[in-house]
Amino acid sequence: MKVLSVLQICVISISGGLGLKAVCHKDNLDCWTQNIRQQGILQFERCQSTDILRRLIRISMLECVKECMITSHCTGINYRHLWLMCDILGDAKDLTSEMNCVYSAIKTWDKSMAGECEYHTCNNGDKCFFDGENPKCEPAFCVDSPYAPNAVSAERFGTYRNIGAAVKFKCEHDYEMKRQPYSECQPSGQWENWFLCVEKEKCSDEWTFVSDKCYFIVYENVEWQQAVVCCYIRLNVKEYGGHLAKVESELEDSWLISQLTDDAWIGLNDIENEGLWHWISDNSRPNYTNWLLAEPNGFETENCVNYCKDYCEKKFYGWNDGKCNRLLGYICQHHFI
Structure with a gap:
């Protein structure tokens, strides 16, 4: 267990007649020892980070204590002496470690420090002040925290x-x-x-955002190699980097099929090594496939993959290996970052 020094836990009190604004500026500990009467316990290097009712600057710790006492629903203070910063705290919460911060529960201090406001009954959101004749209440803080969506x-x-x-x-x-x-x-x-x-705009105009990727289906009939180039330059003139679609899951595959109205190229091919299929985007091997029945079947003559239905005489779209010079639409893709 850490042993706290005299400067880490101070038991002090202040006489009711002390003029707080005239003494103990910048938390002079020699000043605190005057007129000791009742305890005020400090926890050094500890602070409450939530339910901060008010924040005041350029005041001493003793002024901070008084401000807590005259503020409705205040249960304690944070004080940061390097900034002369005072936090007036609401419901007591768990404390967190923070260098150069001091926490103190207000119940350990002499209530008479509040002066004429010692017994105030101000409503939540108000603080007490003395108008020269009677203690009164005035708005001091918003009761609720700000509502800030996202x-x-x-x-x-x-x-x-x-x-x-x-x-x-x-x-x-x-x-x-x-x-x-x-x-x-x-x-x-x-x-x-x-x-x-x-x-944020996840995809440029005409592109569709799905599962952290942007897609663009183009029904312009081109060869597979031309589709590769078109996807690269279609992203936009300032930000190249699109590629023929890399389909990595059944969910992604099903969504693309639901969007198709005609056959279209994707990025899978075995142009370099027959039977060793890889994606044009990153040269990776496929972990997921959706070949039509009896596909792939083109051997060395069919090295580029497309979604196929009518041409393949099927009732639904699936993957087909076709001749790379066939003229088809294509599906472009890029990752949203």
Whole structure:
């Protein structure tokens, strides 16, 4: 078990009459030892990363404690002395390790530090203030977290909910940001998103996205070698890289068959070595095939594979080895990244 030093667990208290804004700036421990009366327990290098009601900067830890006491539903604080940053925390959650951060449960501190707001009954979302005559309540934070579909917080220390705060988000994988990446907590207590996370365009125009691949079926009659070239340049003039389709599963095969209206080339061939079928895209051997009955049967004269139905006198599409100079449509493919 780790033994904590005096500076890692401090038991302190503050007299009710102490002017918090005038003392202990930048958390001077010598200052803390004055007027000791009641315990306030600190956990060093520990922080709560969720349910942050408010985030305040350029204040001392003692000011942070008081802000927690006057904020409805506050149960504790995080304090980062390097940034003079204070987090006012809601429901107590599991703590996580974080360098240069201090956590403290507010119940360990002297309640009289809240001054005239010691016994406030402000509603959730409000904080107490003293107007010179009576304690009153005013909106301080949004009760709920922002609703940001397909997005996650981009805040280094977690999302906070101050009135007027604009917290930063980033889109999840496969989504892209439109407009400014912020959500603002309005004075009404509601959030206003300044952005949308929209699904990325997975395939160019005319291409169809299925199972992380883009497909384009072309019914222009060309030889197999010409189809190879056409797929390479058809992706677009700036981004070459398409290839004749590599069909790797029954699911993929069934979907392609459902789209076909005529025979079409795919990338399988045995041009270099008779009987050793490989895909033109990466020279790999097929792990899945869907040969028509009695196929392949062309031996050295038929080295290129196509989907075939009517020409092969079949009622359904399947794979056929054909002469590479036959004129057919073709199926192009590229992976979406």
